[in-house]
Amino acid sequence: MIAERTHERLTPELLYLLLGDPADFEAAIAGARAADLAEALVQLAPEAGGKVIAALPFDMAVQVLDEPELAHRRVDFIEHVPKAALGALVDAMSSDQQADLFRELPEKERAHLLALVDAPTREALTLLLRYPPKTAGGIMTTEYVSVPSTFTVEQALAYVSEVGRSKETIYTIYVLDPETHTLLHVVSLRDLMLADRTLPVLQCGNRRKPLEVPPTMGREDVARMISKYNLLAVPVVDDDGHVLGIVTVDDVIDAIVREQTEDVQKFGGMEALDEPYTQISFGAMIKKRAGWLCALFVSEMLTATAMQHFEGEISKAVVLAMFIPLVMSSGGNSGSQATSLIIRSLALREITVRDWWRVALRELPTGLTLGAILGVIGFVRIELWQRLHLFDYGHYHMLVAMTVGAALVGIVAFGSLAGSMLPFLLKRVGFDPASASAPFVATLVDVTGLIIYFTVAFIFLRGTLL
Amino acid sequence: MIAERTHERLTPELLYLLLGDPADFEAAIAGARAADLAEALVQLAPEAGGKVIAALPFDMAVQVLDEPELAHRRVDFIEHVPKAALGALVDAMSSDQQADLFRELPEKERAHLLALVDAPTREALTLLLRYPPKTAGGIMTTEYVSVPSTFTVEQALAYVSEVGRSKETIYTIYVLDPETHTLLHVVSLRDLMLADRTLPVLQCGNRRKPLEVPPTMGREDVARMISKYNLLAVPVVDDDGHVLGIVTVDDVIDAIVREQTEDVQKFGGMEALDEPYTQISFGAMIKKRAGWLCALFVSEMLTATAMQHFEGEISKAVVLAMFIPLVMSSGGNSGSQATSLIIRSLALREITVRDWWRVALRELPTGLTLGAILGVIGFVRIELWQRLHLFDYGHYHMLVAMTVGAALVGIVAFGSLAGSMLPFLLKRVGFDPASASAPFVATLVDVTGLIIYFTVAFIFLRGTLL
Numbered sequence: 057m058i059a060e061r062t063h064e065r066l067t068p069e070l071l072y073l074l075l076g077d078p079a080d081f082e083a084a085i086a087g088a089r090a091a092d093l094a095e096a097l098v099q100l101a102p103e104a105g106g107k108v109i110a111a112l113p114f115d116m117a118v119q120v121l122d123e124p125e126l127a128h129r130r131v132d133f134i135e136h137v138p139k140a141a142l143g144a145l146v147d148a149m150s151s152d153q154q155a156d157l158f159r160e161l162p163e164k165e166r167a168h169l170l171a172l173v174d175a176p177t178r179e180a181l182t183l184l185l186r187y188p189p190k191t192a193g194g195i196m197t198t199e200y201v202s203v204p205s206t207f208t209v210e211q212a213l214a215y216v217s218e219v220g221r222s223k224e225t226i227y228t229i230y231v232l233d234p235e236t237h238t239l240l241h242v243v244s245l246r247d248l249m250l251a252d253r254t255l256p257v258l259q260c261g262n263r264r265k266p267l268e269v270p271p272t273m274g275r276e277d278v279a280r281m282i283s284k285y286n287l288l289a290v291p292v293v294d295d296d297g298h299v300l301g302i303v304t305v306d307d308v309i310d311a312i313v314r315e316q317t318e319d320v321q322k323f324g325g326m327e328a329l330d331e332p333y334t335q336i337s338f339g340a341m342i343k344k345r346a347g348w349l350c351a352l353f354v355s356e357m358l359t360a361t362a363m364q365h366f367e368g369e370i371s372k373a374v375v376l377a378m379f380i381p382l383v384m385s386s387g388g389n390s391g392s393q394a395t396s397l398i399i400r401s402l403a404l405r406e407i408t409v410r411d412w413w414r415v416a417l418r419e420l421p422t423g424l425t426l427g428a429i430l431g432v433i434g435f436v437r438i439e440l441w442q443r444l445h446l447f448d449y450g451h452y453h454m455l456v457a458m459t460v461g462a463a464l465v466g467i468v469a470f471g472s473l474a475g476s477m478l479p480f481l482l483k484r485v486g487f488d489p490a491s492a493s494a495p496f497v498a499t500l501v502d503v504t505g506l507i508i509y510f511t512v513a514f515i516f517l518r519g520t521l522l
Numbered sequence: 523m524i525a526e527r528t529h530e531r532l533t534p535e536l537l538y539l540l541l542g543d544p545a546d547f548e549a550a551i552a553g554a555r556a557a558d559l560a561e562a563l564v565q566l567a568p569e570a571g572g573k574v575i576a577a578l579p580f581d582m583a584v585q586v587l588d589e590p591e592l593a594h595r596r597v598d599f600i601e602h603v604p605k606a607a608l609g610a611l612v613d614a615m616s617s618d619q620q621a622d623l624f625r626e627l628p629e630k631e632r633a634h635l636l637a638l639v640d641a642p643t644r645e646a647l648t649l650l651l652r653y654p655p656k657t658a659g660g661i662m663t664t665e666y667v668s669v670p671s672t673f674t675v676e677q678a679l680a681y682v683s684e685v686g687r688s689k690e691t692i693y694t695i696y697v698l699d700p701e702t703h704t705l706l707h708v709v710s711l712r713d714l715m716l717a718d719r720t721l722p723v724l725q726c727g728n729r730r731k732p733l734e735v736p737p738t739m740g741r742e743d744v745a746r747m748i749s750k751y752n753l754l755a756v757p758v759v760d761d762d763g764h765v766l767g768i769v770t771v772d773d774v775i776d777a778i779v780r781e782q783t784e785d786v787q788k789f790g791g792m793e794a795l796d797e798p799y800t801q802i803s804f805g806a807m808i809k810k811r812a813g814w815l816c817a818l819f820v821s822e823m824l825t826a827t828a829m830q831h832f833e834g835e836i837s838k839a840v841v842l843a844m845f846i847p848l849v850m851s852s853g854g855n856s857g858s859q860a861t862s863l864i865i866r867s868l869a870l871r872e873i874t875v876r877d878w879w880r881v882a883l884r885e886l887p888t889g890l891t892l893g894a895i896l897g898v899i900g901f902v903r904i905e906l907w908q909r910l911h912l913f914d915y916g917h918y919h920m921l922v923a924m925t926v927g928a929a930l931v932g933i934v935a936f937g938s939l940a941g942s943m944l945p946f947l948l949k950r951v952g953f954d955p956a957s958a959s960a961p962f963v964a965t966l967v968d969v970t971g972l973i974i975y976f977t978v979a980f981i982f983l984r985g986t987l988l
Contacts, residue, residue, distance in 0.1 A: 378833070
């Protein structure tokens with residue numbers, strides 16, 4: 057609702073048109089929020105976007121550049137921002153977004169931009185760019201509030217009021233040893249506000265050892281920690297106990313949403329796009345999709361090999377071939393259900409790799425029950441069609457129906473079991489369990505499903521049809 | 523890492539054992555965090571859990587009961603907490619979690635518990651329980667800080683220090699009209715801390731109209747808004763402009779994670795469980811899975827019907843049957859990729875329903891390209907097996923290979939197109955686009971895939987094999 061309302065007010069076209077008239081432009085963006093401006097900006101061409109950014113009041117331009125939504129377009133836009141203004145704009149950005157910008161820049165242009173920014177920015181960038189973008193070090197910001205442990209609550213509050221403007225958050229204050237600068241205590245602004253002003257900060261708030269993360273921790277784990285303990289920020293601390301930076305809750309929400317996008321895409325049976333669907337190039341998209349599609353296709357060729365083995369059976373009993381897609385797909389479907397359940401449970405840490413047998417003991421009866429349900433439906437369907445003379449499955453229709461029914465029990469049970477075990481197996485051998493996609497499981501189950509089906513057929517139909 | 527470290531320290535077994543010795547118990551939980559205690563608690567039996575909660579210091583017991591992680595077990599545990607202590611514990615919980623607790627309670631026990639709590643709690647509950655649990659009204663809390671617009675910054679800060687302890691957050695302060703109590707302005711504690719103390723609160727911070735949501739807004743939309751504008755909380759406001767409560771960023775993270783779990787499970791081809799996999803009963807799990815599985819099975823029966831039509835072709839050319847699983851699965855796989863991309867893009871609002879033709883124009887060439895790649899692989903595979911004498915596909919092997927190759931182009935292109943259009947279609951007719959699961963798409967594509975395959979075969983093999 058809100059998005060739509062602001063969308064009406066601030067379309068990309070309008071934004072660009074207004075550039076011609078400074079007074080109108082100023083009026084249009086006066087009530088705007090940075091996130092809405094960024095949303096409109098990403099739809100503009102590089103040059104137009106650069107012009108809009110250059111025309112914005114300084115503080116607003118910085119806020120817009122800080123929006124993660126803009127991430128994939130920043131490089132396009134800043135090329136068209138006058139060099140004279142660019143350095144100061146980048147200096148004023150928050151350090152995690154500066155690092156993102158530099159990561160997107162081509163090697164050559166990095167040096168150019170690095171020459172435009174000031175020394176503190178360069179220093180922060182050198183630190184942040186050392187860490188991979190999906191780690192705590194890669195998403196942290198260096199703008200946090202720290203006070204020496206010798207401060208009182210009163211002094212700390214005064215200091216926060218003084219330096220707060222330039223910090224990412226002032227709601228968590230890091231108390232450092234005045235000598236070694238190691239992290240001793242974390243206190244919230246809330247604790248400070250509610251405390252006796254003369255108290256030393258070290259005695260304010262909860263005295264537990266502060267929660268902290270190493271710079272190498274994956275962003276998913278950082279997100280889980282912030283969410284579990286309801287934190288607004290978590291300090292990133294090196295081996296010596298020095299605070300390198302902080303990861304804030306809003307960075308973590310972005311990280312959660314991105315991880316989720318990757319997981320959904322992987323579960324759909326492809327590589328994660330890393331870019332919005334609307335912005336990725338045709339070639340990049342083919343590359344991300346063709347790899348898995350070919351791998352699955354080649355694996356699925358085993359079904360052709362299996363079918364070659366059963367060529368004799370098929371030519372003797374063509375009626376069997378008719379139910380192959382039906383029976384096989386049920387295994388894939390039940391497998392897909394089990395996989396999605398287990399991937400998610402693993403991601404939420406409800407279960408760990410060691411719980412695999414507990415899950416197996418659960419999925420086997422589940423799969424047998426579901427298979428029995430489908431088996432009954434399948435049996436009834438064939439017999440019904442036969443009795444209603446909708447189709448003639450031949451003299452041994454009852455045996456064919458029993459074959460389909462019994463095979464379904466086996467295949468659905470196998471599908472549930474295989475689908476639930478695949479994520480464990482992938483995790484065990486060091487892969488991302490989220491790579492256990494629905495198509496992957498279906499492919500896995502298809503080959504086995506064929507073998508189960510023809511084995512059951514052989515048992516039921518030996519001496520009659522086969 | 524953290525989780526494991528604390529896990530070692532505080533296992534559920536240990537927790538229960540320690541109950542026998544109050545001194546040991548106190549020592550064990552002294553350094554513990556509420557989230558870790560909750561994590562251990564959920565694994566205990568109802569009676570043991572109730573005993574542990576009753577033995578915790580009051581403040582800690584409240585914090586543990588407030589943990590969303592405990593949500594599905596709260597009802598079990600509180601039955602075993604002495605009635606004398608229960609009322610005060612529930613009164614001290616935050617109002618959104620109180621509401622969750624009451625939602626989980628059976629009708630009969632609700633009245634019992636309602637009699638134990640005090641009047642303000644009863645009042646808040648009456649308000650909160652009016653809204654469905656997946657809306658802003660359903661996840662909001664009523665404990666926010668509000669000040670009249672006549673206050674100065676100084677007065678507001680003093681008031682925050684005074685009442686802050688009992689509020690969910692003190693970092694966002696709601697400025698109300700002293701007469702009508704409508705929301706006039708929202709100011710952050712940061713703004714207050716950095717402002718001149720004599721300034722009226724109404725002139726402090728950004729003067730834009732505050733962002734607000736109606737109580738009926740879905741939790742996903744609330745989450746998107748908090749994340750987009752990097753808010754710590756958003757006010758829930760009724761039609762008359764009165765603040766009903768606030769939704770905080772940590773509630774929203776929980777909501778995002780839950781929505782994601784539901785989406786992954788739906789994409790796997792089942793109903794969302796609504797409970798952790800480890801806690802759901804066998805019967806409930808079968809129910810959540812059997813519905814979709816049966817629906818898919820019944821739809822997939824169309825493949826059997828289609829196959830009946832092609833019975834003649836299959837008996838004439840059994841070799842065609844061998845490639846049915848291979849060719850069909852490729853359509854399902856490319857469809858699954860396209861569906862996962864579009865579901866996610868719709869969820870992130872990168873595209874809207876109106877963009878369907880833009881997506882179709884993109885997926886058609888993508889599908890054709892991917893189909894051509896698989897088609898070439900398929901053609902080569904058949905010819906290679908033939909030339910290497912691995913299998914004899916008969917005299918017309920080249921025509922069979924061409925049939926498979928050409929059918930793959932058509933089927934993969936159709937799969938991509940159908941997979942990408944299904945979420946739009948579902949959304950258009952009012953369903954959740956996330957119901958467009960991988961198995962759903964595969965089923966949809968399977969029937970059409972068969973028809974495409976046999977049509978292509980008819981074109982290529984007419985007069986020879988057929």
